Amino acid sequence: MQQLNVVWLRNDLRSFDNAVLSSAAEDGARTGAVVIALYIATPKTWQLHDMAPIKQDLIRRRVKQLQQELATLNIPLLAVEGSSYQQIPAVFKQLGQHFLLKVFVQSEYELREQQRDNAVDQAVLALNGQFIRFDTQCIMPPGSVRTQQGDIYKVFTPFKRSWLAQLKQHGVSCYARPKPVAQVELKLPDFPPLKAGDNSSAEWPVAEQDVLQLMRAFCREKVQDYQTARDFPAIEGTSKLSAYLAIGVVSAAQCIARLQLEAADSWQQDKSGAEVWLSELIWREFYKHILLAYPDLIKHQPFQAETAAIRWSNNPLLFKAWCDGMTGYPIVDAAMRQLNQTGWMHNRLRMITASFLVKDLHIDWRWGERYFMSKLIDGDFAANNGGWQWAASTGTDAAPYFRIFNPVSQSEKFDPNGDFIRFYVPQLSKLQGKAVHWPHGAGTANGYPAPVVDHGEARKHTLALFAEVKKKA
Numbered sequence: 001m002q003q004l005n006v007v008w009l010r011n012d013l014r015s016f017d018n019a020v021l022s023s024a025a026e027d028g029a030r031t032g033a034v035v036i037a038l039y040i041a042t043p044k045t046w047q048l049h050d051m052a053p054i055k056q057d058l059i060r061r062r063v064k065q066l067q068q069e070l071a072t073l074n075i076p077l078l079a080v081e082g083s084s085y086q087q088i089p090a091v092f093k094q095l096g097q098h099f100l101l102k103v104f105v106q107s108e109y110e111l112r113e114q115q116r117d118n119a120v121d122q123a124v125l126a127l128n129g130q131f132i133r134f135d136t137q138c139i140m141p142p143g144s145v146r147t148q149q150g151d152i153y154k155v156f157t158p159f160k161r162s163w164l165a166q167l168k169q170h171g172v173s174c175y176a177r178p179k180p181v182a183q184v185e186l187k188l189p190d191f192p193p194l195k196a197g198d199n200s201s202a203e204w205p206v207a208e209q210d211v212l213q214l215m216r217a218f219c220r221e222k223v224q225d226y227q228t229a230r231d232f233p234a235i236e237g238t239s240k241l242s243a244y245l246a247i248g249v250v251s252a253a254q255c256i257a258r259l260q261l262e263a264a265d266s267w268q269q270d271k272s273g274a275e276v277w278l279s280e281l282i283w284r285e286f287y288k289h290i291l292l293a294y295p296d297l298i299k300h301q302p303f304q305a306e307t308a309a310i311r312w313s314n315n316p317l318l319f320k321a322w323c324d325g326m327t328g329y330p331i332v333d334a335a336m337r338q339l340n341q342t343g344w345m346h347n348r349l350r351m352i353t354a355s356f357l358v359k360d361l362h363i364d365w366r367w368g369e370r371y372f373m374s375k376l377i378d379g380d381f382a383a384n385n386g387g388w389q390w391a392a393s394t395g396t397d398a399a400p401y402f403r404i405f406n407p408v409s410q411s412e413k414f415d416p417n418g419d420f421i422r423f424y425v426p427q428l429s430k431l432q433g434k435a436v437h438w439p440h441g442a443g444t445a446n447g448y449p450a451p452v453v454d455h456g457e458a459r460k461h462t463l464a465l466f467a468e469v470k471k472k473a
């Protein structure tokens with residue numbers, strides 16, 4: 001029986017620095033196995049995970065593009081329209097009727113993904129095949145960064161210190177793009193072909209070279225100002241690579257290798273733009289490490305157990321006002337409209353809107369976590385859960401519960417000219433000066449809603465909610 005090396009792609013939709021692809025190709029060259037790539041869309045499971053339509057579209061567009069890119073390596077990409085994870089073992093069983101399978105995958109850390117991989121592993125094993133996992137989603141695989149006592153870090157700063165020590169020791173290396181493999185005529189079983197998406201992500205380029213170009217340009221031209229520019233949503237001061245990191249069009253290793261090249265003098269300098277950007281990439285890893293170590297997080301449990309008892313008000317009308325960008329707090333509304341209209345939101349605004357939902361509207365952070373997931377092009381379970389739990393003061397490095405963002409002073413500080421607000425809230429576009437941050441003085445502007453809550457009162461209520469559970473704990 002012909003051996004088939006199957007590169008089962010999931011969140012690693014790239015041909016450069018892809019351990020799975022390179023290893024399968026290398027193995028094929030050595031053993032004479034035929035190499036194919038496989039992608040299986042699972043819209044039913046995506047729905048279960050609240051995956052945003054814009055993210056689904058980005059994936060579909062990227063897979064079609066990758067099909068062309070892998071064709072230049074003579075590696076056919078079999079792109080299959082499936083439905084749920086439960087169906088996937090059957091795809092491998094069908095392939096296994098014709099070929100001896102060696103399946104190469106990058107490990108994933110969420111619960112259903114682990115169950116899916118275990119089921120496929122069993123199915124492939126039963127066919128006398130092999131299922132080979134590569135732990136390459138992070139530069140330092142989860143579990144590999146530990147305290148001297150061998151424990152997992154629960155706090156970011158010592159994790160980062162230890163992570164950086166490992167980086168200095170081992171450096172960062174990227175897999176080369178594989179060389180073209182020998183061309184073979186292959187008859188594969190018929191599967192339903194991948195459907196096209198709704199094109200909602202059309203503004204996001206999907207060619208690998210274009211994405212690498214964006215990453216390189218950021219490291220060359222923008223990273224030196226990142227430590228200051230990153231906090232101002234009216235400025236394009238961040239990389240906007242999150243959507244590509246989430247589905248693996250670019251890897252964290254590629255980002256850091258390029259950063260070290262372009263910012264050789266400054267990336268180790270405390271609080272330089274390059275060092276702060278590197279920190280953000282380490283945050284990404286931190287949350288993935290935490291997720292694997294604490295599987296209850298995947299079940300949406302708070303990291304700080306006592307906060308599960310907080311008596312949230314969960315008012316559906318206030319939740320709707322927040323979702324629609326109609327709270328009467330301009331910076332919150334502008335941010336939510338950015339999310340609804342573009343599928344992306346600036347980090348500073350993610351912090352402000354998350355804090356507002358939890359600490360001004362007293363709505364369970366899980367409602368917000370879910371809403372973000374259903375809209376974000378870069379939706380990533382670990383980063384989203386980590387971000388929400390941070391903002392809600394229920395997580396690992398959580399903001400202390402008594403530190404509550406004032407949405408108006410945040411607005412004055414981080415959108416000082418009101419440019420971002422005016423862009424997304426046209427009702428306020430004519431307001432000048434400070435009025436744009438709080439337009440409720442002399443008659444509300446242009447049908448813009450009155451504030452749905454009083455921040456001062458809401459703040460007191462939040463302190464009481466947390467005090468109640470902290471006292472019991």
Ligand SMILES: Cc1cc2nc3c(=O)[nH]c(=O)nc-3n(C[C@H](O)[C@H](O)[C@H](O)COP(=O)(O)OP(=O)(O)OC[C@H]3O[C@@H](n4cnc5c(N)ncnc54)[C@H](O)[C@@H]3O)c2cc1C
Binds near residue numbers: 280384
């Ligand atoms: C409530 C909340 C929800 C969030 N949800 C997500 C999410 O679903 N997906 C997601 O990728 N990020 C999420 N973040 C983190 C962060 O807001 C985004 O990664 C960032 O805004 C993406 O923009 P960028 O690519 O320009 O980031 P840059 O500032 O250029 O940072 C580079 C990369 O580092 C990573 N990163 C940056 N900040 C963080 C962080 N705080 N935590 C983890 N990784 C980080 C991202 O991969 C990002 O692309 C969330 C943050 C909060 C507060």
